[in-house]
Amino acid sequence: xxxxxxxxxxxxxxxxxxxxxxxxxxxxxxxxxxxxxxxxxxxxxxxxxxxxxxxxxxxxxxxxxxxxxxxxxxxxxxxxxxxxxxxxxxxxxxxxxxxxxxxxxxxxxxxxxxxxxxxxxxxxxxxxxxxxxxxxxxxxxxxxxxxxxxxxxxxxxxxxxxxxxxxxxxxxxxxxxxxxxxxxxxxxxxxxxxxxxxxxxxxxxxxxxxxxxxxxxxxxxxxxxxxxxxxxxxxxxxxxxxxxxxxxxxxxxxxxxxxxxxxxxxxxxxxxxxxxxxxxxxxxxxxxxxxxxxxxxxxxxxxxxxxxxxxxxxxxxxxxxxxxxxxxxxxxxxxxxxxxxxxxxxxxxxxxxxxxxxxxxxxxxxxxxxxxxxxxxxxxxxxxxxxxxxxxxxxxxxxxxxxxxxxxxxxxxxxxxxxxxxxxxxxxxxxxxxxxxxxxxxxxxxxxxxxxxxxxxxxxxxxxxxxxxxxxxxxxxxxxxxxxxxxxxxxxxxxx
Numbered sequence: 001x002x003x004x005x006x007x008x009x010x011x012x013x014x015x016x017x018x019x020x021x022x023x024x025x026x027x028x029x030x031x032x033x034x035x036x037x038x039x040x041x042x043x044x045x046x047x048x049x050x051x052x053x054x055x056x057x058x059x060x061x062x063x064x065x066x067x068x069x070x071x072x073x074x075x076x077x078x079x080x081x082x083x084x085x086x087x088x089x090x091x092x093x094x095x096x097x098x099x100x101x102x103x104x105x106x107x108x109x110x111x112x113x114x115x116x117x118x119x120x121x122x123x124x125x126x127x128x129x130x131x132x133x134x135x136x137x138x139x140x141x142x143x144x145x146x147x148x149x150x151x152x153x154x155x156x157x158x159x160x161x162x163x164x165x166x167x168x169x170x171x172x173x174x175x176x177x178x179x180x181x182x183x184x185x186x187x188x189x190x191x192x193x194x195x196x197x198x199x200x201x202x203x204x205x206x207x208x209x210x211x212x213x214x215x216x217x218x219x220x221x222x223x224x225x226x227x228x229x230x231x232x233x234x235x236x237x238x239x240x241x242x243x244x245x246x247x248x249x250x251x252x253x254x255x256x257x258x259x260x261x262x263x264x265x266x267x268x269x270x271x272x273x274x275x276x277x278x279x280x281x282x283x284x285x286x287x288x289x290x291x292x293x294x295x296x297x298x299x300x301x302x303x304x305x306x307x308x309x310x311x312x313x314x315x316x317x318x319x320x321x322x323x324x325x326x327x328x329x330x331x332x333x334x335x336x337x338x339x340x341x342x343x344x345x346x347x348x349x350x351x352x353x354x355x356x357x358x359x360x361x362x363x364x365x366x367x368x369x370x371x372x373x374x375x376x377x378x379x380x381x382x383x384x385x386x387x388x389x390x391x392x393x394x395x396x397x398x399x400x401x402x403x404x405x406x407x408x409x410x411x412x413x414x415x416x417x418x419x420x421x422x423x424x425x426x427x428x429x430x431x432x433x434x435x436x437x438x439x440x441x442x443x444x445x446x447x448x449x450x451x452x453x454x455x456x457x458x459x460x461x462x463x464x465x466x467x468x469x470x471x472x473x474x475x476x477x478x479x480x481x482x483x484x485x486x487x488x489x490x491x492x493x494x495x496x
Contacts, residue, residue: 016242020050023235024227025228027104027228028052029050029224029225030048030224031049032078032079032221033078035079039065043058044056057091061086061087063082063088063206066080067079070222078246080220082220084213084217088205089206090203091202105197105199106199107171107229108134108226110170110226111168111226111239112168112224114129114166114221115163116138116143116161116163116218117217119162120143120216120217121161122138122214122217125211128205130200130204131202131204132201134147134149136170143160145160145170149172149197150196151195151196153195154194165222167183167239167240167243167249168180169236172195173193175191176189176191177194177195180236182249183237184484186306188305190299200226223246261273270322270340271296271322272340275311276312276348277312277316281348284351284496285319285345285353286311286317286319286353286354286356287320287340287365288308288318288358289323289333289337289358289360289362290322291358292359294358295322298320303481304482306484311488311491316496319341321337323336323361327407328363328400328408329360329367330420337364337374341375352377352378353374354379354491354494355377356380356487357380357381359384359386359445359446359476362382363422365385366385366387367420370429371429378434378494378496379435379490380434383437384439384446384481386446387451387454388422388450389420389421391423391450392404394413395447395450396445396447404416408420423458427458427462430459430462431459436486436490437469439451439453440478441470442475443475444475444476446476452468
């Protein structure tokens with residue numbers, strides 16, 4: 001039996017996602033299945049399926065066709081468009097005849113499907129999609145996306161140089177910007193156009209605006225959509241799900257719930273910030289222990305905000321304490337973690353707890369796991385964590401020595417209590433639990449080899465899981481340090 005198709009002759013079936021029908025303010029939609037030519041053929045033009053726009057300017061090095069790059073669940077093959085080295089596509093005139101003088105102002109939204117070469121390393125930032133005045137680029141630092149409309153937005157999110165197909169949704173408005181990858185919020189700001197106030201003119205894909213890609217690095221493009229409307233979290237979920245189905249992406253985030261925090265204090269007066277999903281019944285709790293010089297105030301633009309957002313979508317509570325600031329895992333930090341758990345449990349029953357920490361906070365999280373500071377600890381996830389307190393005291397050119405002295409009331413490395421140093425605690429104290437480590441060999445603040453690598457070796461035979469995710473193209477707590485999809489998957493393995 002055949003399928004009914006859209007009455008406007010778009011070629012889409014009625015049960016398929018049609019951007020120009022199902023999204024607001026669509027200026028153009030490019031579908032790579034419309035590109036003529038067999039596998040490897042050069043591309044000189046790519047006409048939009050909707051919007052009357054055509055990519056019609058290319059350099060001598062042309063993009064090429066990838067025929068049957070992906071086969072969907074119904075067995076239908078789909079093409080992709082590959083840009084490599086200096087190849088690119090752009091349109092000669094402004095995006096369409098409705099553009100105001102100078103281009104379309106914000107709000108602007110970009111939706112696209114992309115695959116970037118696995119383990120690619122670049123020495124510059126590279127344009128991925130957009131115009132000279134408003135675009136998304138792949139950052140040299142972290143190999144993650146950022147927005148730029150005259151000002152570079154904070155580099156956020158997981159590395160995209162993994163050889164997998166991803167759905168990206170990005171919105172820039174006068175109130176800030178957001179980027180979603182595979183449905184997960186991976187970076188955002190709030191405020192007045194931290195990304196700049198640039199407008200949308202000529203469209204580009206590939207390296208035509210800026211530095212050419214290194215040899216061996218490719219950008220493979222699927223659907224490309226440009227809109228003059230901001231995309232709400234609910235619409236992000238729908239758009240991502242539709243494109244994920246077409247492009248064979250099995251797991252996507254779901255932006256169902258608003259993410260709002262409450263600021264309060266615990267029973268001892270320590271400042272606390274927490275996030276609650278909808279509902280009143282028992283729920284899992286993720287306790288965040290902050291890095292040195294940071295606090296409990298996770299906000300837009302902070303590198304851990306994306307996984308907080310993802311956790312709330314899963315129906316999990318998240319809470320963080322100031323933990324007396326520079327605690328370096330001391331006994332007071334353990335009291336603060338216990339008080340935080342008690343506070344949240346009094347608001348809504350806690351079923352299980354996942355401890356999450358960054359840098360110095362990873363130290364507090366791991367000590368809490370060894371001591372059982374709170375009940376029902378399901379697992380521990382740490383990023384760029386200090387796990388050898390003696391190393392922290394003597395290493396890093398002595399940069400942490402005075403802070404550790406103050407935290408413990410000591411004056412020499414010999415004063416460090418063994419019970420507060422994971423490398424001196426018996427491995428058996430960590431047995432039976434699941435652990436997840438995120439670390440970078442480029443970390444110049446907390447040496448991966450002396451901390452994460454050494455600790456994983458220590459607990460490898462007793463832990464139920466001790467996996468490592470590297471973000472080697474970035475340094476300490478930079479992009480990729482907290483990939484939300486991976487953290488959610490780990491939490492689910494822990495039984496959350």
